[in-house]
Amino acid sequence: MSRLILLVIVVGLISGCEKKVKPLPIFGQREVVNGDTVYHHIAKYQFVDQDSAIITNDTFKDQIYVADFFFTSCRTICPIMKTQMLRVYESTAELPDVKLLSHTIDPEYDTVALLHDFARKLGVSSDRWHFVTGAKDSIYKIAQTSYFATAMEDKSEPDGFIHSGAFLLIDKQQRLRGKYDGTKEEDVNRLLVDIKRLRKEYE
């Protein structure tokens, strides 16, 4: 009898171990160049943040970051997105290699000064959460082609823009590893779990 129990326990342990955590997917197209797989990654960019600091790909060197697209005067989904992004900000406070990057899709209105004021009112620090503005075309292009997020102007929309409420998870090699609905608490919970999973890859 006790042997049977032992057997059950052993089998249980083995099968438990086999259920390895699956790595996060890598989004986008991949090519094989000289035998190496080259993955889709975030294209080169240069924006300016709320402290007038220049933000480029290098800003996030050896960093994991979460990106989104919003604008300060948006009254529909953005306040919810910012509430959820603040949760991400707060729950990653102890993680030195996790940063946040919010792009305005209304750069004409959202000047550096306005973004500065917005970040201050949200009560967040610019060394962990960058709010960036830049050339409108570059922002729309990088949203669509690098982050696979929707962002464009549309005067017929209530806010004047079409944009997705997506949060994008980017790894240390600038690859897109996850896409979440930033207006849904449960989906953002999933993001919080995935950030931990992604960090494990670098341990």
Add this chain to the structure above:
Amino acid sequence: MSIVYWLTSSGLEKNMNRFLLLLFLLAIASCSPGNSSGDSVKYQQYFVQGEQLYNTHCSNCHQKSGKGLGLLYPPLDESDYMTNNLSSVICLIKYGKSGELIVNGKQYNQVMPGVPILTDLEIAEIATYIYNSWTHDEGLIEVAEVTKVLQQCEGED
């Protein structure tokens, strides 16, 4: 009489249980509408409708919890501004608000867009909801009152 007997008759623990049961029954009794008059039915209807309208038009910014967001969107769950300015609140629901505004000693200065399509009844429902949720307990806010206040909103803001 029998309650007194109950409470004194047996061991301490048993008494405690009975006491809790008694409290529980009292709580239930006080929760159900004290009078079945039209007012409390009306209050219930306003509150329920108001909650739905709040979730459609307001919770984006102020959140379902009424907590707001940093210094961007002021809180409603606890707000001295709400307590002291019922008329202004009725007006800002319909016409919006911009400029400086102080809530619980903190300064806010963002634009709140109004919702001009709301009817007086809907505004009374939303007001009833926010004025009886979280820490507030102001009772029913009547349509007649809302209508009267709305006639005097012009020039405010």
